[in-house]
Amino acid sequence: xxxSMTGFGNAxxxxxxxxRISVEIRSVNHKFLEIVSHLPEGFLxxxxxxxxxxxxxxxxxxxxxxxxxxxxxxxxxxxxERLAKEYLAALRKMQRSFQLADGISLDNLINLPGIxxxxxxxxxxxxxxxxxxxxxxxxxxxxxxMRNKEGRVLQGHLKNxxxxxxxxxxxxxxxxxxxxxKKTAAIASEEERSSFLKDxxxxxxxxxxxxxxxxxxxxxxxxxxxxxxxxxxxxxxQREANTIGAKSCDALISAQVIRIKSEIxxxxxxVQNIE
Numbered sequence: 709x710x711x712s713m714t715g716f717g718n719a720x721x722x723x724x725x726x727x728r729i730s731v732e733i734r735s736v737n738h739k740f741l742e743i744v745s746h747l748p749e750g751f752l753x754x755x756x757x758x759x760x761x762x763x764x765x766x767x768x769x770x771x772x773x774x775x776x777x778x779x780x781x782x783x784x785x786x787x788x789e790r791l792a793k794e795y796l797a798a799l800r801k802m803q804r805s806f807q808l809a810d811g812i813s814l815d816n817l818i819n820l821p822g823i824x825x826x827x828x829x830x831x832x833x834x835x836x837x838x839x840x841x842x843x844x845x846x847x848x849x850x851x852x853x854m855r856n857k858e859g860r861v862l863q864g865h866l867k868n869x870x871x872x873x874x875x876x877x878x879x880x881x882x883x884x885x886x887x888x889x890k891k892t893a894a895i896a897s898e899e900e901r902s903s904f905l906k907d908x909x910x911x912x913x914x915x916x917x918x919x920x921x922x923x924x925x926x927x928x929x930x931x932x933x934x935x936x937x938x939x940x941x942x943x944x945x946q947r948e949a950n951t952i953g954a955k956s957c958d959a960l961i962s963a964q965v966i967r968i969k970s971e972i973x974x975x976x977x978x979v980q981n982i983e
Contacts, residue, residue, distance in 0.1 A: 709856065709859060709860065709863065709929075709931055710859040710860070710862055710863040710866075710928060710934070710982055710983075711852075711855045711856055711859040711933070711982070711983040712854075712855045712856075712857075712858030712859045712861075712862055712981050712982065712983065713735060713736065713737045713738065713768060713769035713855065713935070713981050713982065713983050714735060714736055714737065714769075714854075714855070714858060714981060715734070715735050715851045715852070715853075715854035715855040715858065716732070716733070716734050716735075716850070716851060716854060717732075717733045717846075717847040717848055717849065717850030717851030717852070717853075717854065718730065718731060718732045718733070718847050718850065719731050719843040719844075719846035719847040719850070720843065721839070721842075721843060723839055725831075726777065726779070726831055726835075726836065726839065727777055727778050727779035728777070728778040729775070729776070729777055729836075729839060729840060729843055730775070730776045730778075730843075731773065731774070731775055731840070731843045731844050731846075731847045732773070732774045732847065733762070733771060733772070733773050733774075733844075733847045733848060733850075733851050734771065734772045734851075735766070735769040735770065735771045735772075735851060735855070736769065736770050737769065737770070737980055737981055738768065738769050738770035739768075739936075740768065741763065741766065741767060741768050741769065741771075742769075742770045742771070743758070743759045743762050743763070743771050743773065744770070744771070744772045744773070745758050745759070745772075745773045745774075745775070746772070746773070746774045746775065747775050748775065748776065748777050750831075750833070751775070751777075751833050751836060753833045754775075754833050754836070754837055754840065757837060757841070758773055758775075758840075758844065761841065761844055761845070761848070762844075762848065765848055765852065766848075766851075766852075766983075767933040767983055768933055768935060768936075768983045769983060773844070773847075775840065777831070777836075779831075786824070787823065787824060788822055788823055788824075791822050791823060792817055792820075792823050795817060795820050795823070796812065796817065799812050799816070800812065855983065858981075859982070859983070862978055862981060862982060863928055865978055866924075866928055866938075866975060866978055866979070867925065867928055869971055869974055869975045869978070870921055870924055870925050870928075870975065871925075872971055873921055873945075873968060873971045873972065873975070874918070874921050876964060876967055876968050876971065877914065877917055877918060877921065877968060879964060880914070880952070880961050880964040880965065880968065881914050883958065883960055883961050883964065884910060884911075884914070884958070884961055887957065887958045887961065888905075888908070888909070888957075891904065891908075891957065892904065892905065904957075907955065907957075908955055908956075908957040909955070910951075910952045910955050910956065910961075913948050913951045913952045913955070914952065916944075916948050917945055917948040917949060917952070917968075920941055920944050920945045920948065921945065923941055924938065924941045924942070924945070924975075927941065933983045934982065935979060935980075935981075935982035935983050938979045938982055939976065939979045939980070939982075942972060942975050942976045942979055943976070945972050945975075946969065946972050946973070946976070949965060949968050949969045949972055950969070952965050952968075953965040953966070953969070
């Protein structure tokens, strides 16, 4: 079954000791596998773990993984007594130096930077990873489901396109047999006939293009990542179609080749989204 390279998956959970964790993964077309992670400050060390987890399930595409942690509101007030003592010593020194009569109040101290703060839960990356890995797996499953769903749709479109391409090629082949028989019959000289066939015979190109179409259709049912291979086959189909067009000795065949090339171009556009 084909897989698309575009998709989205997410997961979130509230964990009492940590807070609410959310994971979002998006993927778009890319020639290779590229993973970009956006992590909260202090958790960049988990980037390699995330890449390995994604790499084990996804083979191609540009993926963006966003992790957010919303910690619960701090319930404890932290008083920096050491800093308060330093402030107090400095203020008293200023008071003596400038002979200031005003006293130093608690109000003065608690409004100074760093004296009062709300105590936050200090989470370590090692503690977070087991929980994060579970959510990452859930988000990946959602992403893969969406990629599989779009892949099935693309598979249907590509089979239809390849079927139309095969019918158009068969029509060109029938026309070629009729035209070549008439033209060679009208040539009296064996030498001229041989020269004409050398320049105009497209039998081999038609057979190669027919083989590529059959191979393409067969690859559509493969479960592995075949996007690059399908693209290569489509390029080969385009190359054979170009040669057929260049060697064509009949206007109707040339017109059919233009339609064949148009179908191949549509196939190549759709193949760009296959993993």
